[in-house]
Amino acid sequence: MNQVTKVFWFSLVISIIFVAWGVISPKYLESVMTVWKGFFLNNFGWYYQLIATFFLIFALFLVFSKYGKIKLGKDEDKPEFSRPTWFAMLFSAGMGIGLLFFGVSEPISHFSTPPVGEGGTTQAANIALRYTYLHWGFHAWAIYATIALVLAYYKFRKGLPGLMSVTLYPLIGEKVKGPIGTVIDIVAVFATIFGVAASLGLGAAQINVGMNYVFGIPNNFTVQLLIIGIVTLLYLVSAATGVKKGIKYLSNANLILAVVIFFLFLFLGPTVFLLDLMVTTFGGYIQYLPSLGLRLAPFNKENATWVQDWTIFYWAWWIAWAPFVGTFIARVSKGRTVREFVIAVLVIPTLVCVIWFAVFGGTGIYLEIFEKLKVSEQSLETALFFVYQQLPFAMVLIVLTLFLISTFFITSADSATFVLGMQTTNGSLNPPNVVKIIWGLILSASAIVLMLSGGLNAMQTAIIVSAFPLSFVLLLMTASLLKSFREEVKGKKKKRKV
Template sequence: MSQNATPPASTAGMKNADPKSQQPSAGKNTPAADAGPEATTRVNKAVFFGSAFGVLGIALWAIVAKDNAEAVIGSMVGWVSTNMGWYYFLIVTAVVVFVLFAAVSRVGRTKLGPDHSKPQFGMFTWAAMLFAAGIGIDLMFFSVSEPVSQYLAPPQGEGGTAEAARQALVWTLFHYGITGWALYALMGLALGYFSYRHNLPLSIRSALYPIFGKKIEGPMGHAVDIAALLGTIFGIATSLGIGVVQLNYGLNFMFGIPENLSVQIGLIALSVVMATVSVVSGVEKGIRRLSELNVILAVALMLFILATGKTNFLLDGIVQNIGDVVSRFPAMTMDTFAYDKPTEWMNAWTLFFWAWWIAWAPFVGLFLARISRGRTIRQFVLGTMTVPFLFIVLWISIFGNSSLELVMGGNMAFGDAAMSHPERGFYSLLAEYPAVPLTAAVATFTGLLFYVTSADSGALVMSNFTSHLKDADSDGPEWMRVFWAVATGLLTLAMLTVGGVTTLQNATIVMGLPLSLLLVFIMLGLYKALRVENSLNDSYRASLPGIITGRSSDLRGGRTWRQRLSRAMSYPGRRQTIRFAEAVAVPALQEVEAELKAQGAETALTVTTVEPCGIRSIDLQLPMGEERAFKYQIYPVQYETPSYATRRADPDDHYYRMEVFSQEGSYGYDLMGYTKEQVITDVLDHYEQHLEFLHLNRAAPGNTVLVEDQVAKDNWESDFDMQEETK
């Protein structure tokens, strides 16, 4: 779908001058060096050349032998609809169930990032970005043409009736609704979870690591990424093809510019040029500002139709449409029309839409993951599946019911135009309302910007998928982004040359099939990983009661209430924190390590100085065979001193906490003021909890480690002082 999904820039402002001063050594389980973060971003040659040759080969074949291409694609679509239609219905329904279960279950509290991570964006900004991701030029295309088409030629029953009108809006909302956003949520969840929580590359193959291990670093992983990229580029090409046809008619409507292939080639070239300008001149922020303007213009256009049309009828329609979708969705999602199959209708609508959503899932999923670091799985899934859909419901209900009202009122010329020439439907509707020159201009400008930002951000995502990124917030090289912008334009042109939008739709159905197989493995990989998260949560509850807050050590140490009050009111500065690290924390973990070694255990104790504060960080790790290693790290985290503090130890208005980190992140409590014995007690509490975690997973040896090689990486940002500023 032509979503406005431009990923946020990786060079956003940070609050601290030296971000590295707040990076704890997370010790995450990562794959071999070639799978983890890179020293610099470089090309993934196998994926780049494999996908590039595939795309260019298909494009040239379609241009040189278009009759053969049209015949082959048509026969493949016929085979898919005859033999695999049930599979498309089944897989998308399984995705809906899977992501909703993940959200509402206990594992929904798990974060897309370390346990201590905080969202980069506030709730309102995040919701606004989800909202912006939900609209595009294809929504303008189908919000008029599909309701009219379903009303006049429904898949079953008689057209032109009240029931046909009611069902027409339900079909449109069904095709643009919960199912599609569940596909986006699954892909975004997989990318965000494995990248931000387990330091795996921000690529599709990472979601398969729990199943195939290091094998995904070879041909298997390359094939996965190539399949994802091919599906993505066909999905984007379909959106651009629809956008070209829509914009071509808009220019004809306003200026009399003819509708032909030459004009469409010019529009494709325009998108490539603007995407290229975005790369070489660094105007990505400007493009994003225009994208935000798009949203404003789209909302204004929708409210104009609501205000100048039959407002009461449209409001009644919105309420009824929502009720019909809720009540009819469970049956529709599994309705394969087994006893009276309208094959041509299914190819043109449901199968095409499911394949299209699947093809777009890696693209939009990456965008959603990039803006959702620090969100819980529950927040991410429910937000993704509700915020954009609420806008889509309003948009389709207003424009769709306005269109039906005209057709039901006897305007069959409009109905025939919207059904036979869908690109004309939106403008034909605007022609029935006042100020059509202005509204048509706004619609064309809005569509043009959606069209260009889709090409630009699509090229960015594909350059990321064909690169070894140095970290999850980096982007592929600029020249590669230009290449994919040109390749997408060439593919769009090739498919339009063969047979227009219909051929693009058919190609999407075919290319979505292999990508849909990946969804099965992605769900299996996530299921395995989230089972481990559940066991980890169970081990917390089964362990000593104060382990999460640090209170168990406090209680066992016999601390008096005056000592506890003094500690609670203290905001220690740098010198006091250094003394604690040298006199208490380091000796405590050294004693624990010595005793572990005396008991025959293999340990690794690392003491480093965190710059620029000069405070020691102490990291104790204990290998556990084929299971997840035990990790206990004490790390200094800097905070601003609150205004209510009565005892300020540092004139610079900041203080330090010596926080405890495990493999999953910070536990969020402070050891400052503890005695050496209390620190040792806290280490043992965590060690016993880790043994309980391994015990709960004893039925499946080795499944607590998502990746095979355990390489400590200093790759977690401290989300206490490094929150990305949003303005």
């Protein structure tokens, strides 16, 4: 515990207070969070839209800029992991549980209740997938890519601790070592806790639903609590083994199993229809990307509510996840160039998300339109398993999916404990196991408290509120990075002249 910093102790005390509040008075916590959620959604939706678009533009600028050849490490450094393993690790940490939870449920929800126009039509089907791609595509991964790039550059190129606060040194100098830096790192810690806790809550709910389908186990909070307890034990064991063992092996296993489930789903369903739908809707997504990413509805309250509940929520979620996913991706990306890094993190996961949602969401839409099945009447948790029941080998798919959700659950929490450990031990690449265990317990306790205090609504509130102050830190990080890049390029030009 000699490595822990003030950030650890302040964050731990505040976390314990939050968990205690949720346990003692969950209804009061829910009412407070509902008020805050309404405040930010009603007054700052425009801001979340602009900042998400800014990160996409910034990431594209880096790809085509003169800074693309700068290496995330010393000039002689080689990548620590192979590209397939690297991709598997960043993707498992990034969106694993969400792809399974929302794979069918989000497109079918947008199909039934689209942001514009009438639901249940072919036009609604196209719009549904375009918006799903928007929420999981280039904007999301641009946020991750940018923050991960900043952290990796200062860690491996400049040899500084892997902390959010340290990246602002070019802007505020020695102040990063004082109260300002401490506050920045605490904000990052809480954004990570709330962002990951929401995913853990979603994962527990869907595992419970799947077990209800397969084994008839009751679908209730008590069972979900037990699921969180069991998985907590598993990811704490994995976290204790480190990045090069537990997280690495589980990430590779996740990727392999996800690919197996994907191809089973594709070939057991309406294959040609799904491929046609994917190509058509991806073209529409690219065509309308700027307007989709900046759309608000100032003249229509109902449409405005839709944008707030979906698009704005997603932008806040990805911002809240940025310290977690960014720190983790940075940790495993030493030796990559700026251009290679941004292209890989921006493009490959986006294409995977597009293909995934086209197949899973498209199957749900196909069953609704052509088979007249009421997929849209299912809850977010049950939609995937309802669709499975309409396919051959349904039981095999359900069992494989339950296992994959569990391993995604473990890798997300495993990675998060590692990142929280880094953030609270001055950027240590090997935080003490006791620190990771403490944060693992806090993550699970926070997920339980959010489930007690309003479920998905409470999770959304925690994410939206924590993302707001963090977003300003992320903007300053991009300014700091550009300043450092310019100085590095100038330094190289001077050396050439000499």
